Amino acid sequence: MDKSLKQLQLISILIHWMPNAILIGIAGAFVGGFIGSLLGLGTVTGFNIGSFLLAIGGALLLLVLYRVIKKK
Template sequence: MGMLSWIIMGLIVGALAKFLMPGRDPGGLIITILLGIAGAFVGGFLASALGLGTVTGFNLGSILIATGGAILLLFFYRRFKR
């Protein structure tokens, strides 16, 4: 069940990141999910590195941190694919 929740969270966060960063993306649904999952890891790592603590579960703080990480990854992904 944990893996399924990561995929669902990744889908939500990836879609939210694409919504907040409009433009052409060189990826489809799978890339969106992968960027969302990786964004959750990056956002969580950056939050703990900055001393913001660890945010776990499906709550507003974890969604915001994961979305920030996904936006960061989407930015670099767009730059890399050009």
């Protein structure tokens, strides 16, 4: 396969996939902060390691849920 064709296919895949992942990641950060507050893990008080980990956890949770729902 031609190198430029492979590059175009990769760009096409990224353009299709990235907006969903970005939006789910942002929403996941909010979900992570909310769940963390409910569980008493702390609140999001700015950019620190605790807030960062809560945001990552929430984003991962939403991405997993998205993939489960999308498979059905």
